[in-house]
Amino acid sequence: MALDITLGQYYGTGSVIHKLDPRAKLLFVLFFIVSIFVAKDIYAFGLLAIVVILSLIVSKVPIRLVLKGLKPLVFIIIFTSVLNIFLSRGEELLFTKEIIPGFWTVNLYKEGLINAGLLAMRIIILLMGTSVYFSYATTPIELTDGLERGLGFLKKIKVPVHEFAMMMTIALRFIPTLVDETSKIMNAQKARGADFSSGGLIKRAKALIPIIIPLFVSSFRRAEELATAMECRCYHGGNGRTRMNVLKMKFRDYVFIILSMAMLAGVILVNIYANGFKLM
């Protein structure tokens, strides 16, 4: 069995989006998320969908790959939307039925349907947009680097920004290693007749012991080796540490940030016009 993890996978194409400064991308995603929560109607979402589609085209990341990354979340998206249909109240009643007389009546409103559709759009646009910028077009290392530099001002009030960034980098670095190792150990124990998919809850939990113990043992071994290797290279935290690649904002990064702000402004304007000057 191969553990398939597409979410969080860099796909290098060397496009402009890949080359942007990670801090600019962080700012964009911030504006993007705010825009999504400000967006109220189909026009605003349409605008954001155009932004996502443009990003996909410019980044040259195949859309099939991004859609495949969404696949594990389809159930959650459908579940929340369906829940929304039945829990929304509105004015225009489309359908009503008493399921348990006097106790539970299902009402279907037009507004419920619209809300559910918008909610699904909101989740899909959010996931696609952020995954293009955060995982397909930015390596985890660049991302934590950008976070460290972007939040560097917090060091002044004694927040250990560098240490957090280093921990994040290491954790991200070892996720694929752990996934790989888990599937190797599972195969090895299957070859010894381990059975993970039958029996009751207790039996199944017990069957996991031969996987969890070797996994823990090797994680500790790895952590120790990594610590030794870092010490051998004189790592002693962030103070006085210089970098091989120093991040530097370029002209295109500023243009990109201005475009991100324009996106947020656009969504707010659409909201104002479409809803007759009601803010939010």
Added chain:
Amino acid sequence: MSKMSVIDVKNVNFIYGKKTPYEVHALQNISLSIKENCVTGIIGHTGSGKSTLIQMFNGITKPDSGSIFVDGVDIWEKPKEISKIRFKVGMVMQYPEYQLFADTVWDDIAYGPKNMGIPEDEIKERVETAAAFCGIDSEIMTKSPFDLSGGQKRRVALAGIMAMRPSVLVLDEPAAGLDPRGRREILGGICKYQKESGTAVVIVSHSMEDMAKYCDELFVLAKGKLILQGNCKEVFSEGELLRSAGLDVPEIYGVVRAMRHKGVDISKYIYTVNGAVDAIAELLEGGVR
């Protein structure tokens, strides 16, 4: 001479990461058969698909197309019973020391047989025999497997599969990362086990020297294709092909080749140092030069 085959691989293909940008055609139309009662070697450069191939023998991975027969039965005919195949085809994965988990060495070796549902007294007998074959001392048996040396751990893992008494024993790079003495001991132990038990053994390796020494039959993989098969003589006489597949031909082969180049009339079927010594002695006594 004609032996029955225990595993038949027919036109097997396998692709990793199908329909993604990272597609790797790891096995391309492989057909081969593993004979009973002998040591079969599968050689290939790193990444040639050896591990992928042998993991099909016990149904850990399923071929994208083609079929695997164990004792003449297609193992994917009844996918629900695939775990039974795993008792028939014992598999020692690469670096098996990382799969140890139990409190004591004894318990770890007994894990496989217990999963097979064998009665207690027979488990005891099996565990002890397997430990003896792998050269595990009885005082180690009550220790924690995590307190052993690397070589000892490897043997415990090997004993854990041997104790299941599979009819085919498959080992993925059993000697990887061991010093020369450790290599000799573990490979020698496996061959002794093969002779005494009569089971079929499959060894995967990229070391030509080891394979020349221990194997009866050889299959050579390169980039997911089967490029050569036969006994040691037949395979090692194809020095050029092996070299182009990225394999280190035994050094003595280079010596013999150079001699043939210079016009010395020496057989090209020489691939061990001892064999070369005998042939050269014969030439000298025969007074060719």
